[in-house]
Amino acid sequence: MNELILVGIGTGNPEHLTLQAVRELNAADLILIPRKGEDKADLADLRRMICAQVLTNPAVRLVEFDMPRRDASTPDYRQGVDSWHNAVANAWSEAIGASLPDGGKVALLVWGDPALYDSSLRIAARLTPKPIVRSIPGIMSPNMLAAAHGVALNEIGAPFLVTTGRQLRDHGWPQGVDTVVVMLDGECSFRHLPADGIVVYWGAYVGMPEQIVLTGPLVQMGPRIVAARAAARAKHGWIMDIYLLRRRGNADAGGA
Template identity: 75%
Template sequence: MIDLVLVGIGTGNPEHLTLQAIREINAADLILIPRKGPGKTDLADLRQAICAHVLTNPDTRIAEFDMPRRNADDPDYLKGVDQWHEAVAGAWNATIHENLPQGGTVALLVWGDPALYDSTLRIAARLSPSPRVRSIPGIMSLNMLAAAHTIALNDIGAPFLVTTGRQLRDHGWPQGVDTLVVMLDGECSFQHLSPDDVTIYWGAYVGMAEQILLSGPLTRMAPQIIDARDVARARHGWIMDIYLLRRTRKPRTM
């Protein structure tokens, strides 16, 4: 029997791991670390660095595996994601059974929190035989973004919405909210909005040594953010960014 523990590791800074996360890492028989290709070796290296920082159990083994890639050109987005999840589940299965043929506890280190815009819980449900799954929460990038910019996520008594770049690009600003947190945006989808009366708080690699922060009126900041993003991606080979958009509330008329 396999126990699978999905451990939220925040944004990759070992100082942001919870005590529960550290305990689960040390209780595991095996830690899985995905390799995402030659351009993203830093991601595997960061997970290895976290293990080197907090892992004290000499019996815990670490196994890297090649992460299947999603076909981003598939016009059927949901079908492409489904096929990708199936391939990832196969890679997990193969690595687990190769390293723990008699069963045991497996930990998978998950960026941020497994519950927010992450696929690991859905992929875990595809494993066969089905493992016992537990999820350990981690600091989310939206928390780190707010802390880095020293802002509150919501206005007084007002809601905010967490969405994706794809949704923002295809459907525009949602009705009923003045604050948006946008994740998984590889195209700077704020370019498709009217920038009037909008302030943006943008961050890349938030919480990490490479952290970049930019904020201000969207009319002025949009080209700066696009340029900074391109430079950072070229330098590191990958980028993780997130941003908050806030519209100025117009005064009510009597």
Template identity: 70%
Template sequence: MLDLVLVGIGTGNPDHLTLQAVRELNAADLILIPRKGPNKADLADLRHTICEQALTNSACRIVEFEMPRRDVADPNYRHGVLQWHDAIARVWQETIEVNLPQGGTVALLVWGDPSLYDSTLRIASRLQPAPRIRSIPGIMSLNMLAAAHTIALNDIGAPFTVTTGRQLRDHGWPEGSNTLIVMLDGECSFQHIPSQDVIIYWGAYVGMPEQILLSGALSEIGPEIITTRAQARAHHGWIMDIYLLRRKIPEQ
């Protein structure tokens, strides 16, 4: 029987691992680490660093696999993502069968938390025969963004909306909330909304040594964020960023 444990590791800082996460990693027989090409080697290296610091179980093996690439040319976004998930599941299956043929416990290190804008749980459900799946929560990037900027995510008694760059670009500011937290935005989609009376709190690599923070009126700081983001991505070869947008509420 196969146990698959999805371990939330926060934003990549080993200090953010929970005690539960450390226990689960040490209970695993096999840890899988994806490689996403030379430009994103840092992502695999960070996972190795976390394992080096957290693991005391010398019997646990660490195996890398090549991460399939999504067909970004597919005009049907959802179809392309589903095909990509199928391909990832096949690679997982093959890697596990080769390295743990008699079954056991496999762990995967998941950025942030497996439950928020992450597809690891959906990919895991494709494995056959179905493993026993457990999800270990981790610190989310939205928590780290708020902590880094020393702000509260919500106004007093008010809701906030967590959405994606694609949704913001295609549908604008959703109704019912004056605060938006935007994830998975590779295009700085805040450019597509009216900037008047909007404050932005932006962060890249939050919680990591490379952390970059910018905040201020969207109309003023927006162009600087776009430039800074492009420079950081070119320098590191990858970027993880997140931002909060808040409309100013007129005083009563």
């Protein structure tokens, strides 16, 4: 039976890998590198670059495979995601079976952390035969965003909520919190909120040389973020961004 190691790599900076992550990558027989099309070739390049910098074991093999794309036209979102996860699991199985027919240890480099808004663990559960699965934590993008702006995620003794752009767009500002961290937002869903009284802390490629950060009142910064995001995506062919929204009056609050 194969052992599958999901290695959190943070936001793509090799310096942010933990010592545990480096050790696990060097102990693998095989590292899978997903290809997501020419428009996202940099993502495969980044994974290869990370491996080139941290691998000291020449026996570790890197194998690339084509990553299936989710059909965004499927009316039922969950059904579409389920079908996509099945396709990804099949792609993993085919790559592993072809490269390690007698079994071994396989590693996948997971953006951020496998436990936060990533589906690698759920996809791994669909594999047949089922491998032993281990998750190696990585630096989460909310931590990188807070560090890039020099702010605390939480206010003193107060909760904050991590959600998605889809949830923000469909349901508005979540009740019971003054601070919201928004991930997986390809549509700048903050545009669906009344902007007055909200401060935004936005970052793209956080922790990487390409990092872009913008902050200020949402009513002023919203259009600038939309433009900066579009320009960055056109330049690089992909973008990973995240932002924190905080109701004004609490924008400068920190604490433990």
